[in-house]
Structures are given as structure tokens and as C-alpha cells.
Amino acid sequence: MSDAKASKETDGGESTFTVIVAALANLGIAVAKAVAGLISGSSAMLSEAAHSVADTVTEVMLLTALKRSEKPADEDHPLGYGPERYIWAMLASIATFVGGAVFSIYDGVHTLVAGEELGDPLISYIVLAVAFLLEGYSLRTGVKQVRREASRLRVPDTYYLRHTPDTAVKAVVMEDSAALIGLLLAAGGLLGGQLSGSGVWDGIASCLIGLLLVYVAWVLGRSNAQLLIGRPLPEAVRARVREELQSVPHIVEVLELTTLIQGPDEILIAAKIDFRDMATAAEVEWACEEAEAQLRERFPSIRRVYLDPTPGRAQRLRRGGS
Secondary structure, eight states, X not given: OOHHHHHHHHHHHHHHHHHHHHHHHHHHHHHHHHHHHHHHTOXXXXXXHHHHHHHHHHHHHHHHHHHHHTSOOOSSOTTOSTTHHHHHHHHHHHHIIIIIIIHHHHHHHHHHXXXXXXXXXXXXXXXXXXXXXXXXXXXXXXXXXXXXXXHHHTSOHHHHHHHXXXXXXXXXXXXXXXXXXXXXXXXXXXXXXXXXXXXXXXXXXXXXXXXHHHHHHHHHHHXXXXXXXXXXXXXXXXXXXXXXXXXXXXXXXXXXXXXXXXXXXXXXXXXXXXXXXXXXXXXXXXXXXXXXXXXXXXXXXXXEEEEEEOOOHHHHHHHHHO
């Protein structure tokens, strides 16, 4: 097995483990929050239950995305199934919006308008504390993967999280971070209601949880939309790819460079190349092989390289003037 393939399988397995941990944590938390919300009469707790249900659905979709995108290329899909993960991840962001944000905002507004009868908040506090520990563990798993990958690529953690094409890990980290903030908001709503005897604080907390989920859904949806449309490598990485190509013997200039992210470990490179005028056909062929080998060695995520021998600017000028 090649190093690139081994790296791909390791990263894929790590992403799957991260998503499974998040899914199991959210499923248990959702049930506990729903029970606590019904007992205490807290709209913020019910909003948090909806939040966890939405997160669980999201993680199921992300698992589907991971599995389906790993299918090998075939005659009908010569470039593979990598982009399919972004379709499922887009659906996951919609689930976060519809299943969590809309319900939370609706429930919060309903509580502010109609009021609510507050019950014993003790069980809600216990559930929130346990949920905080579970969500914290799930977030820790995602953050560890982010740090490992950022260290491997020698970029800051925040830069990797913002630009990573591994939207499964990005979704887990963002949703777990939002979950921890949501738990604090729910606790604040419960405490405010307990101290004031009014359900207004609980309604406000529910609305804030909904707005938080709107933001998460928007960020994840935008990231997946960019990748579905076709996102290139970052400018700094494109410059290094161009540099690597121009270091190959017989290559004079990279006239045009196209890069496309098809998945976390699937990058396509296509370039129009000006080769040395006196290079033989055999030398051009071997230069293409050498260029591909160098690119794969320096950037293990590159899966496909297409180089098009193209006359340079000087040749075009000479031909145009003749």
C-alpha cells in the first residue's frame, strides 16, 4: 500500500471515528434533555433537545457522506465519488437549520408571548452538567484531529479549520462548540427563571440558541456550497505547485494552472506547460512523469495530474509574425 493511500485511509478512519463519537454523545444527550425539558417545563431545555436531535441527524448524514465518497472511481464516475460528501454535508447543514434553529426560535418566541409554567429545574441542571462533559469529550476528539492535521500541514489550527475540505470534522467541531455555548445559555435561562420566577429568561435563552444554530448552519452550508461549486487550492499552495512544476527539467513555464479540491484527500491538478523547444517527445513524456511524481511526493493529497504541452508566448509571437 502506498504512503498516500495509507494516509487517505488513516484520515478517513479518523474522521469516521470523530463523527461516530459525536453521534453517540448527541443521541444520549437528546433523550436526556427532552425528558428534563418536559419535567422542568423549560423551553430552553426543549430547544437544546431539538439541538441535539439535529446534531444526531447531522452526524448520520456525515457518516453517509464519508462512506459514499470513499467508493472507487468507475466507468460512470471516472473522477470518483469524492464530491458526494459535500452534497450530504449540505443536507446536514440544512438539518441543523430546520431541526434545531427553527424549532428553538419558535419555542423561544412562543414562551415570550404565552409564558410558561416553570417546574423543578434540578434535573435540568444535572442533565446540562452531564451533557457538558459528553459534548466536551466529543469536541476534544474533533479538536485533536484538527491539531494533528494542522501540524502535519504546518498551518495554524484556526486556518486549517477555516479552510479544510474535510467538512465532517469541521461540522463536528463547530456543532460541539455551539452545543457547549447552548448548554451555558440554557443554564442561564434556567437560573434567570429560578431567580426571577419569570419564563422570559428561558424564552430569551431559547431564541439565542436558535440564532446560534442559524450561524452554524450558515457557515457549514457556505463551506459545502463552495466545495460543490469547485474550490481551488489556497493561493499559497498553488504557488508551491507552480514552483514544483517549474523545477522539473525541460519545463520552461507553467502557462495556466487549474487546481480543484474534490475531497479532503482528492486534489486534481491540470496545467498548460511550455516545454523546452528542443526537447524530444520522449523527454516531454518523461518530464510529465517526473512532474507528477514530484507533486505526489510533496502533496500526498494530489490524486490526478493532467499536463498539456502548449506553445509558449515567444513561440506564439514568432508564429504570428511569420
